[in-house]
Amino acid sequence: MALDGNTLAGPLSELFAVDVTAAVSRCAGCGQQDAVADLLVYGPDPGWVARCPGCDSVVLRIVRGPSAVWLDLHGSAALRIPL
Amino acid sequence: MAGTAISGRLTGRLVWQRATLLAVTEETAGARSLAFEVPGWPGHLGGQHVDLRLTADDGYTAQRSYSMSAPAGGDLVTITVQRVDDGEVSPYLVDQLRIGDAVELRGPVGGWFVWRPTDPAPVLLVGGGSGVVPLMAMIRARRAAGSRVPFRLIYSVRTPADVLFARELRQPPIADGGLDTAWVYTREAPAGAAGLPHRITLSDLTAHGWPADLEPMCFVCGPTGFVEAVATALVDLGHPADRVKTERFGPSGS
Numbered sequence: 001m002a003l004d005g006n007t008l009a010g011p012l013s014e015l016f017a018v019d020v021t022a023a024v025s026r027c028a029g030c031g032q033q034d035a036v037a038d039l040l041v042y043g044p045d046p047g048w049v050a051r052c053p054g055c056d057s058v059v060l061r062i063v064r065g066p067s068a069v070w071l072d073l074h075g076s077a078a079l080r081i082p083l
Numbered sequence: 084m085a086g087t088a089i090s091g092r093l094t095g096r097l098v099w100q101r102a103t104l105l106a107v108t109e110e111t112a113g114a115r116s117l118a119f120e121v122p123g124w125p126g127h128l129g130g131q132h133v134d135l136r137l138t139a140d141d142g143y144t145a146q147r148s149y150s151m152s153a154p155a156g157g158d159l160v161t162i163t164v165q166r167v168d169d170g171e172v173s174p175y176l177v178d179q180l181r182i183g184d185a186v187e188l189r190g191p192v193g194g195w196f197v198w199r200p201t202d203p204a205p206v207l208l209v210g211g212g213s214g215v216v217p218l219m220a221m222i223r224a225r226r227a228a229g230s231r232v233p234f235r236l237i238y239s240v241r242t243p244a245d246v247l248f249a250r251e252l253r254q255p256p257i258a259d260g261g262l263d264t265a266w267v268y269t270r271e272a273p274a275g276a277a278g279l280p281h282r283i284t285l286s287d288l289t290a291h292g293w294p295a296d297l298e299p300m301c302f303v304c305g306p307t308g309f310v311e312a313v314a315t316a317l318v319d320l321g322h323p324a325d326r327v328k329t330e331r332f333g334p335s336g337s
Contacts (some may be wrong), residue, residue: 007132009195
């Protein structure tokens with residue numbers, strides 16, 4: 001069972017100055033657009049994985065190591081961030 | 084007030100802060116509210132979360148995200164935690180954490196599933212189980228702001244004994260005028276309740292929600308299946324998808 005992107009607000013706040021959960025992401029797999037808050041999220045261990053609710057493709061991944069955070073966004077074709 | 088949380092967020096990166104447990108309220112047999120003192124807390128909006136981190140003596144850490152159940156009040160941060168029996172963090176918070184104990188908190192976080200007192204649109208809140216927690220924060224924030232924005236809450240819960248914030252919702256203070264609460268019991272209804280126990284249906288949403296014409300903002304929070312069913316039904320009833328905000332939780336959030 002999945003959480004959703006709301007739970008990424010804290011982990012993403014380590015990386016971004018704005019709240020990315022309110023951003024709209026476009027899935028690189030199927031093109032569907034969703035608020036990051038609405039992505040299906042699995043985690044936190046070994047890392048966070050957010051999937052598209054439309055096609056289940058991985059949209060973003062966050063893995064935290066001892067000295068760095070990996071942010072993998074290759075499944076997101078675009079992020080529209082409200083200002 | 085509403086702006087404080089946001090501008091505070093933009094001026095610096097969030098850091099983990101030491102939070103000391105000040106007060107405990109038993110809500111049900113399996114849930115309690117924990118009020119922490121967090122010096123310098125910047126304030127928050129109804130619906131926002133905190134991340135909570137526990138560190139064991141050997142350095143092992145566990146981290147979870149919890150919705151706050153009350154609006155900002157000075158340095159006080161209140162969360163309501165439902166025990167998940169095979170969970171790693173919630174049994175500790177519900178059964179073991181004592182007044183004076185410290186945890187680490189980081190927040191407020193989350194700008195999506197939030198109600199802003201400046202928004203004049205009527206509000207529909209639909210909560211399943213402990214999904215009512217962030218909705219309660221919105222109800223209390225409305226009260227604290229003296230807002231007259233019409234609120235409707237549909238609260239789906241297994242049995243009367245599982246109801247969180249029972250007294251406050253069943254006998255609301257006068258300042259909650261304009262809040263209407265409807266109950267859906269899924270396993271056992273109280274004596275005198277209309278209808279048999281059932282899962283929430285389209286007709287519950289029609290009877291106790293707002294017509295889509297009024298352009299309400301809808302907030303739906305609960306387990307994943309509940310949220311999917313309610314959000315789909317609201318869109319079927321004509322509510323635009325961008326007026327239906329959702330928050331899901333599952334066992335991994337325990």
